[in-house]
Amino acid sequence: MANWNNLDTLKSFQNLFNISNVDIAEEMAGTNGADRVKKYSVPMAAGLSFNYAAKEVNDEILDALKALATEAELSEKFEALYNGEVINTGEKRLVLHQLTRGQLGNKVVADGVDKREFYLNEQKKIAEFANKVHAGEITNAKGEKFTTVVQIGIGGSDLGPRAMYLALENWAKKNGCFKMEAKFISNVDPDDASAVLNSIDVAHSIFILVSKSGTTLETLTNESFVIDALKKQGLDASKHMIAVTSETSPLAKSDNYLQAFFMDDFIGGRYSSTSGVGGAVLSLAFGPEIFARFLDGAAAEDKLAAEKDLLKNPAMLDALIGVYERNVLGYDSTAVLPYSQALSRFPAHLQQLDMESNGKSVNRFGEPIDYVTGPIIFGEPGTNGQHSFYQLLHQGTDIIPLQFIGFKNSQLRNDVDIQGSTSQQKLCANVAAQIVAFACGKEDDNLNKNFEGGRPSSIIIGDELTPEALGALLSHFENKVMFQGFAWNINSFDQEGVQLGKVLAKKVLAHETEGALTEYAKLLNI
Known part of the structure; x- marks a missing residue:
């Protein structure tokens, strides 16, 4: 059994305050900076890599973080989680989102059910349903094929699946596996549902109602909105709707849906993109094979999260650098900056994932804690953000750590050469320049033009944003949040x-x- 102790009781944490801070502006200058870029990098799944050269760490600090990982028993706690111990102490539940994409440890049985088999069975049912829709075996009342899928849900039933869909939409179109356009209704504001319904051919649309309890007020309100729109066109709503819900919800055996697919209480909404919550809409939009590839990327990254060596475990390393920044250096925010338009909604998903998980001021036993926990998360895709909030990031009074994401190639590979370089090269040049500019700054006698530097960042780099790469990215951040919650001794799952x-x-x-x-x-x- 792992020992669950508050961060400030750990000797290894106290030792971090006795180590001199790193001058990242000095460390990243000249040949020393080039050496750091080569040295401080760790491979991820799906061809990605996590480079932390521009973070305020050195070998001494990394050794201290290794000691913290060992004393906090982070690997042992992850093992306990994936082997089926009750980790969600607030709700007295198991935490099983990794099980939707692979079996890391022992067979997990809950309520007499093999949970891996349960998730696989639901994935199989979703795949069969999606294939029948694509083949025209499941149609609207007139026997016509559905052309659009609309997900109705809020919070984790919207943010993650929407971000994943947008991330792969253009890739799927380029690679000939785009099946159906997907839309999302989340806000109880009637303008949200109205805008979506006015933008689609309702008669050729299939709607997914996502609610674990079957009682979510906003979601049921929007369902009624959709049913009203269908009836006004003389359509039988039950022929246009499916449900993703729990087996015990009032939606499970209702005649109002073509079919119901099941989730359970062991997967929180913000962790549900690899469950039926994301699986139904992504399988309908791109095909079950693409969703399976997405799961493969997440599963491969989960295996790396089980690695006990901190310097071979990108999620744990990212997490502990974040703890160091938050609890030792005193930084209270983190900006997520994907240099990929496909990831335009990824920061919004990570905002919920991180802030809903680790925005806690009591430990996992319900006792007040005396140290800060989760940071404020925000972000926008580059280069848009450069013309928005980067001014504050570069010259503001607060130092805000940055997490860049970049790819060597665009998804569509449709580019033009302008003034000696392509658009993708310009995009990549910007992210490289920003990392160094934030770290090193620029001296100027005119203080208005002076950049102090010393602004830390990391970057996750890949060749292209594929389904596997997206799955690995999702897993990385889910596991980062998990490890930080373990370190802070808080419950990241209620x-x-x-x-x-x-x-x-x-x-x-x-x-x-x-x-x-x-x-x-x-x-x-x-």
């Missing part, structure tokens, strides 16, 4: 912080309010 607002909103709608809540309800004409 989210009580999202509940209070929901409870109060129901009181407003039931007109059971008082005080300020009553007055705000009046102001909003409720």
Whole structure:
């Protein structure tokens, strides 16, 4: 059994404060910087690599982080997780999202069910259904093929699957495996559903309702919106809808759906892109084979996360560098900066993944802690961000660590040569320049033009954003968040912080309010 202790009780953590800080501007200058770029890199799955040369670390700090990983028993805790121990202490549940893409350890049985077999069976059912839709065996009431799939869900039922779909949409079109356009309805704002419904051919659309409990207010509201739109066109809504839900939800055996696919309580929404939550929409959009390749990339990266040597485990290494930045250097934010337009919604997904998981101020036993935990996560794809918030990143009063993601080749391979270089080369030149500019800065007697440098960053580099690379990226960040939660001794797998607002909103709608809540309800004409 692993020992669960607060970070500030670990001797290895206290030792980090006795090590001199690294001057990254000095370290990254000249030939020394070139040597660091070659040295401080670790392979990832699917041809990716994690380069942390521009982080404020050296061999002494890395040795100290190794000691922290050992004392905090990070590898042992991951083993306990994938072997089926109850890691989600808040809800007294297992944590099994890695099991949707591979078997890392022992067979996991819960409620008398082999959970790996359960997930594989659901994937098989989804694949069969998607293939029948693509073959025209499952059609609309007129016997016509569906051309669009619309996912109705919120939070993890939207952010992850939407980010994954957008990441592979152009790749699929280029590689001849684009089957159906996907759209997403998430916000309870009626303008969201209206905009989507006005942009599609409703008669040739199939809708996926995603709700584990079958009672999610926003999702059921949007379902009613969609059903109304179908009925107005004289269509039988039950011939256009499927559900992804739990076996015990009211949706599971309803006649309102063509078919129901199942998830369980052992996978949180923000970790559900490799379950049926992402599997149904991605299999319909691109085909089950592409979803399987996505899972393969995630599974390969999960295996690296089980590596005990910190310097061969990119997720754990990234995590502990982040803990060092947060708890020793005192940085409170992290910017995620993908230099790939396909990853335009990836920072939004990581924002939920990280902040909903590690935004905690009590440990896994419900006791207050005396140190900071999860950072604020934000980001935009490059080079758009350069013309937005990079000013603050370069010359603002706060130092914000940066996580770049870049690819040597574009997905579409459709480029032009302008002024001696292609667009992709210009994109890659920008990310390389930004890393060095942030780290090294530039001296100028005019302080308005002076760049102090010393702004740390890492970069994940790949050849091309393929399904395997996307799966590996997703797994890397999921496992990074997990390891940081282990180090902070918090529960990264519940989210009580999202509940209070929901409870109060129901009181407003039931007109059971008082005080300020009553007055705000009046102001909003409720």
